[in-house]
Amino acid sequence: MTNPFSLEGKVIVQCGGTGLLGRELVKAIGQAGATLVVGTRDPSKFGPDLERAREARVEVQVEKLIVSDEDSVNAFRDAVLAKNGRVDGLVYNTVSRPMKGERPHADEWRDSMETNATGLYLTMNAFVEVMEKQPTGGSIVNISSMMGMVGPNMANYEGTDMKPAPDYFFHKSGMINVSRYYASVYGTKGVRCNVVSPGGIFNPEAPQPDAFLEKYNKRTMMGRMANADEMNGAVIFLLSDAAAYVTGINLPVDGGFTGK
Amino acid sequence: MNSPSGKTIWITGGAGYLGTPTTIALDQCCAKVLCIDLPGKAAALVKSANLQHTVPVELDVNDPATLPAAVAALIAEHGAPDGLAHLTVATSMGHTLEDLPAETFQATLDRSLVPTFVLCRELAKSMQASGGGSLVLFSSMYGLVPPDKHAYREEMKPNPIDYGVSKAGMIQLARYLAMHYGPDDIRVNCIAPGPFPNPVAQAANPDFVNTLNQKTMLRRIGRNNEMLGPVLFLLSDQASYVTGQTLSVDGGWTAW
Secondary structure (H helix, E strand, O other): OOOOOOOOOOEEEEEOOOOHHHHHHHHHHHHOOOEEEEEEOOHHHHHHHHHHHHHOOOOEEEEEOOOOOHHHHHHHHHHHHHHHOOOOEEEEOOOOOOOOOOOOOHHHHHHHHHHHHHHHHHHHHHHHHHHOOOOOOEEEEEEOOHHHOOOOOHHHHOOOOOOOOHHHHHHHHHHHHHHHHHHHHHHHHOEEEEEEEEOOEOOOOOOOOHHHHHHHHHOOOOOOOEOHHHHHHHHHHHHOHHHOOOOOOEEEEOOOHHHO | OOOOOOOEEEEEOOOOOOHHHHHHHHHHHOOEEEEEEOOOHHHHHHHHOOOOOEEEEEOOOOOOOOHHHHHHHHHHHHOOOOEEEEOOOOOOOOOOOOOOOHHHHHHHHHOOHHHHHHHHHHHHHHHHHHOOEEEEEEOOHHHOOOOOHHHOOOOOOOOOHHHHHHHHHHHHHHHHHHHHHHHHOEEEEEEEEOOOOOHHHHHHOHHHHHHHHHOOOOOOOOOHHHOHHHHHHHHOHHHOOOOOOEEEEOOOHHHO
């Protein structure tokens, strides 16, 4: 039997690859056998990550991508097609968090809209247009958050200067339902669209304050935050043929935070 | 990789229509598979599919009274499992809601929720000692939404209420157990399959299959080999931070 989770022979596009989670995805998707193209705002910043990927024996193509700019998105899509001829999977992991605090100026809300809403819309459209014409369709995996499912528990943040901002809750929630829209509209064309909703991810480079960790950990079933590489399995599963009958779902990878 | 490679996995209902491809896939990656089914079924599968790592087990997992001793004997012989895929179902197909005897409703719950709880508790006890594991329960789309009365022809009996209620119970059983056993690194999740009628049912009701097709975003019923990916994923270490969740494998049935 061939490995049902293999991405061998598939061309996967990943938007956003320099963050904590994105870097791990780059390695894992590449190791699963995919031809991986990463779209990132500033490809020069991807240098160290590219090195890391190569150390992990993963070949990655890197292209400039500004998701809020339609011309940039279409140029990115054309570059992916020119090099690879097809697109089997899209992972939308781009996120912008310009808002800080509870009631910042509306300009920051508009700014957030550009990347987190318009960017998602432009990117999905550019690639669904490719996938719907392919006999084998494609798979879209959008990276949301448990914060797209539940409100913030402000008690977690007491004693820290962490302040969850409202735009994140708006965009991550909207992402979950707009994914059901794409799953429905393009389902007959063999395009699947699903969401992975990570819980809080521990940042070993800049650890969250102890005051936060102590309270947060207790609010998961597993008593800990996620490691950055613990999203890989869910994303690869949904990209692969192992999830051929899975569409329109939101898969929380949150140690049970939203299961209680 | 996403497969539970090298592990010992138990699969109940492992020789049924939905279980068979999963058992075969587990056999190829696991150190040992216990395929638990009704008399003769698992042994026949092991033989016909030439399974190398699978032990056929005859056991009625729906009897809570005999389960603890049976589970203890299997653990004594084969060691504590790393994971369980619990596909066995109990149902009262063939009754309308009006005709369903109260005792039959009760019997369905007695032969589904109660033994599932007992089985999970026994296995979790052994997993606590062995350092963790993964329990995968089976709910259904009908544990999330009711069957659509309009989809059934006059003479057909809609999927019965006791089935849906027992499948809804699986979801909460998984969440409760996930919370309880989380600190022991025992993950508990549910899979909610969509329409997977077996070939006999498909042949008997082609119009109904077409109705089912139209109720999914992918416009088709599921194929039985499309269940192995979700099961293998949840059993594997690649799902190490997934617990207390219900994963729908339904072609989008419950997403619109």
